[in-house]
Amino acid sequence: MDYIKLINSLVSKAKGFGADAAEIYLETGRNLSIQVQDGEIETIEEAYSAGVGFRVIVEGKMGFSHCNELTNDALEDTFKRAVAFAKLTTADPNNVLPDNKDITQVNGLYDAEIIKVSMEKKIKMAIDLEKLAMKDPRITKSSGASYGEGMGEVYIANTNGFLKVYKSTGCSIGVSVVAEKGEQKNTGGESCSRRYFADLKPLGEIAEKASRKAWELLDPVMIPTQKAAVIFDPDVAGSIFGGILAALNGERVLQGASFLKDYLDKPFASPLLTIVDDATRDRGMASAPFDGEGFPTCKQILVEQGVVKAFIYNTIVAKRAGKKSTGNASRGGFTSLPGVGTHNVIVRPGESTPAQIIKATNKGLLLKEVTGYGIDPVTGNFSGGATGFWIENGVIKHPVQGVTIAGNAFDIMKNIDMMGNDLDYNRGMAAPTFRVKEMQIGGK
Amino acid sequence: MSTNQYIVRDIPRRKFLELSVKGGLVLAASSPLLTQFLSSCSNGSASAAGLGIDKATIDKVIAKALEKGGDFADVYIENRASRQIVMEESKFKSGLYGISQGAGVRVISGNKTGYAYTEEITEANLLRAAEVASYVAKNGKKSTPVNVSDAKRLSFITVKHPLGDIDDAKRIEIMKRADQAAMDYDKRIKMAMINYYDEVRGRVIANSEGIYLQDELPMMFFIVQTMSDDGKARHMSRERLSRHMGFEMFDEFTPEMVAKRAAREAIAMLDAQDAPAGIMDVVMQNGWGGVLVHEAVGHPLEADNIAKKIGAFTGKVGQKVASDVFTMVDDGTIPNARGTINFDDEGTQTKRNVLIEKGVLKGYMSDILSAKQLGMERTGNGRRESYQYIPIPRMTNTFIDKGSSDPAEILSSTKKGIYVQSLSGGSVNPVTGVFNFTCREAYIIENGKKTVPIKGATLIGSCLQVISNIDAVGNDLDFGPGICGKGQNAEVDAGMPTVRIRGINVGGSRA
Numbered sequence: 028m029d030y031i032k033l034i035n036s037l038v039s040k041a042k043g044f045g046a047d048a049a050e051i052y053l054e055t056g057r058n059l060s061i062q063v064q065d066g067e068i069e070t071i072e073e074a075y076s077a078g079v080g081f082r083v084i085v086e087g088k089m090g091f092s093h094c095n096e097l098t099n100d101a102l103e104d105t106f107k108r109a110v111a112f113a114k115l116t117t118a119d120p121n122n123v124l125p126d127n128k129d130i131t132q133v134n135g136l137y138d139a140e141i142i143k144v145s146m147e148k149k150i151k152m153a154i155d156l157e158k159l160a161m162k163d164p165r166i167t168k169s170s171g172a173s174y175g176e177g178m179g180e181v182y183i184a185n186t187n188g189f190l191k192v193y194k195s196t197g198c199s200i201g202v203s204v205v206a207e208k209g210e211q212k213n214t215g216g217e218s219c220s221r222r223y224f225a226d227l228k229p230l231g232e233i234a235e236k237a238s239r240k241a242w243e244l245l246d247p248v249m250i251p252t253q254k255a256a257v258i259f260d261p262d263v264a265g266s267i268f269g270g271i272l273a274a275l276n277g278e279r280v281l282q283g284a285s286f287l288k289d290y291l292d293k294p295f296a297s298p299l300l301t302i303v304d305d306a307t308r309d310r311g312m313a314s315a316p317f318d319g320e321g322f323p324t325c326k327q328i329l330v331e332q333g334v335v336k337a338f339i340y341n342t343i344v345a346k347r348a349g350k351k352s353t354g355n356a357s358r359g360g361f362t363s364l365p366g367v368g369t370h371n372v373i374v375r376p377g378e379s380t381p382a383q384i385i386k387a388t389n390k391g392l393l394l395k396e397v398t399g400y401g402i403d404p405v406t407g408n409f410s411g412g413a414t415g416f417w418i419e420n421g422v423i424k425h426p427v428q429g430v431t432i433a434g435n436a437f438d439i440m441k442n443i444d445m446m447g448n449d450l451d452y453n454r455g456m457a458a459p460t461f462r463v464k465e466m467q468i469g470g471k
Numbered sequence: 472m473s474t475n476q477y478i479v480r481d482i483p484r485r486k487f488l489e490l491s492v493k494g495g496l497v498l499a500a501s502s503p504l505l506t507q508f509l510s511s512c513s514n515g516s517a518s519a520a521g522l523g524i525d526k527a528t529i530d531k532v533i534a535k536a537l538e539k540g541g542d543f544a545d546v547y548i549e550n551r552a553s554r555q556i557v558m559e560e561s562k563f564k565s566g567l568y569g570i571s572q573g574a575g576v577r578v579i580s581g582n583k584t585g586y587a588y589t590e591e592i593t594e595a596n597l598l599r600a601a602e603v604a605s606y607v608a609k610n611g612k613k614s615t616p617v618n619v620s621d622a623k624r625l626s627f628i629t630v631k632h633p634l635g636d637i638d639d640a641k642r643i644e645i646m647k648r649a650d651q652a653a654m655d656y657d658k659r660i661k662m663a664m665i666n667y668y669d670e671v672r673g674r675v676i677a678n679s680e681g682i683y684l685q686d687e688l689p690m691m692f693f694i695v696q697t698m699s700d701d702g703k704a705r706h707m708s709r710e711r712l713s714r715h716m717g718f719e720m721f722d723e724f725t726p727e728m729v730a731k732r733a734a735r736e737a738i739a740m741l742d743a744q745d746a747p748a749g750i751m752d753v754v755m756q757n758g759w760g761g762v763l764v765h766e767a768v769g770h771p772l773e774a775d776n777i778a779k780k781i782g783a784f785t786g787k788v789g790q791k792v793a794s795d796v797f798t799m800v801d802d803g804t805i806p807n808a809r810g811t812i813n814f815d816d817e818g819t820q821t822k823r824n825v826l827i828e829k830g831v832l833k834g835y836m837s838d839i840l841s842a843k844q845l846g847m848e849r850t851g852n853g854r855r856e857s858y859q860y861i862p863i864p865r866m867t868n869t870f871i872d873k874g875s876s877d878p879a880e881i882l883s884s885t886k887k888g889i890y891v892q893s894l895s896g897g898s899v900n901p902v903t904g905v906f907n908f909t910c911r912e913a914y915i916i917e918n919g920k921k922t923v924p925i926k927g928a929t930l931i932g933s934c935l936q937v938i939s940n941i942d943a944v945g946n947d948l949d950f951g952p953g954i955c956g957k958g959q960n961a962e963v964d965a966g967m968p969t970v971r972i973r974g975i976n977v978g979g980s981r982a
Binding site for chain 2: 064065069089091093096108113115116117254283399400403405433
């Protein structure tokens, strides 16, 4: 199907249907998912799909509709429903669509090779990965391994006169295993997601990490309730920085629902903390040439040496704040309106090796897993469940499970006193190991 | 891996936008089909799910699906029309209207499942999906499908005012009333966020055992969040209302009631102090707090992990796993409840399933595949988010059954601890049974009395330990609505009476 022709035709009819301004977001996709269990295929799922979302503005009022039938009649009918729905909403002079026609140059989003790899090879990779993760005698069971891939195209056009397109691919492979010892059970999982098939990590490396995560926390010892240093492994950085990023959302700031609302250009964290949002990184999983409403993306510093440097915006929120869009319109697909969100987030690495951080810790908890909601972006309150290792006099003593950690975002961030040099790009949130001087730990 | 953690989400507003209108991927439909679909959406009561695919065509598709081999095949056809309206800061921010349709073909061969779907529902595409799904059945044992014919199921969902007949102006009116009530509650309420969502999901389910079922499930979901700010502290509260029913939901529960409850929490929590850390006794108020057992016990009792022999309750049927006062039920037949579906998404009649009775494990929750693998009955728990997903064992309305204790007495007999009035949500690792929850509204208990509110603390523990430590169960069973995530979403209710749990680890920020 000629989507460009279809979109152009819809854009040209928008005014006739009663919209003062309109945006057409069309998305196509192909997905494959393979799950294996105990060396056998468990499920194979495959699908092709496409859908369109219409965002319209009628006398300053915004409406949205979507459908997954790409026939002319269905699309026109759906478009008209957005116009009708818009009339119910409240007019707002900030309801405008982007008009910037630029596209940021971003490389490595599409790998033409993924689809050429045979289904048999992909199945075998998942089976081999599971086998490798089961190799250690401490691993007793598998919770399955999986391979997944997707490719898609995004088309965004609006009545300000642009139509932008990009296509992208992604693939991932992962495994989860169980270690048992007597009555004890522990799970460990690891996965790797990449834009390019050839960039997937070696199976042995993924398997080893999943396996180690499962067995290394066996035989935990409970620790007393106390205040002590807490070291965050790169795997758990996301659990704490997610709430910080949410608090930098310009809409929350305007609504007064962010604990960072009064901190623009003011310090709230340790000078060791610098956070960058980079939509332009080569082959980055969250890289894109334009954001969820077609505004060109960029690389920007959000927090520099502990100081808030920027809040993030989409077009509407930026207009309300009297700012320019930062290219942070996020989109959950053609069924949703643009929100505000980050791309590839990187916490700038420091100078210490993880070993140096452990060695410098007199008494503390090395975190391997954190559960819970993370930092509350409204209040900055943080509380979570934690597992990891207990450190005494610079040496790992024993595993710890079933404890809690808690604090306030300001205290936690100000107390970051060591930043590692081991930045791990395998996570959506790339961060190095870092240490918080002191946090409340809840135990026995 | 995504299979690791099952969560019940707190549904932040923006997430809700993404989750609620899930649907959509596809190709194209012929116009007669389209016309039929759209007209059915507009009156909201159509059996649109049929979409012109007759039983003879379904027989052909199922035969194709089992051509290479396989034990079982089914066809699932779905359409969905949804409306969502978002109000923030007393303004109607956006209105979203969505339609989606799609059909999937599944083949089960031994322990293997193949699945493919199409969004352009034509015979040719269904046959192609059948071909793709049958990949897993190569070299599988062959079976002969039974031609499909109408099957009968009980219905637990009644509708007085079909959503398709409701003027959008009425939806707007409901939201305005909620906003007004929230803002009028107290000057310190700075903002209300009102999320209105409704949908009608039409389903056709047909399988190689010969069943053909068709129905339509209406659903309403109404969420009020309010933010308080007194210059020193802030709190974002939430109250939700959801039923599988028509617009009459608001006759029973007015928008003002929902809004006032949300506002009350927002104001009460302005005085919250730091929570203590460590192991302590917890009294949990009746209602949505049942999400604790949904996570801690419900997920580990879903039969898929049991069939893999990795679930925390594997091999424990008939054994004492909880205290005598503890009975837990999953009941997909509660009239019009959010977790109720007349038959599950594989066509199995939903039931009231007693999972744990007076501390003894009675059974698991199954779908067709796990029931076969475990040699157990089908319990009506095979559910799917949409045609884009295969059915898997899921909960419906899950709760701790009511006990005999007076809730006031449970509190007054607790010397020291935490009173949890509501939870945001939580997650569990179904293999180890280790769970966590975040408190939304909680108080310190001193000498049998609720005293100061405390900031949202996490509660953690393991499933077997927590149900053994429940030593008092009240007589005041109540429910609350949620979205349960297990790789795909399902609408559920969780419930419980007031209960006391001895010795849970509380994640506070002070000693």
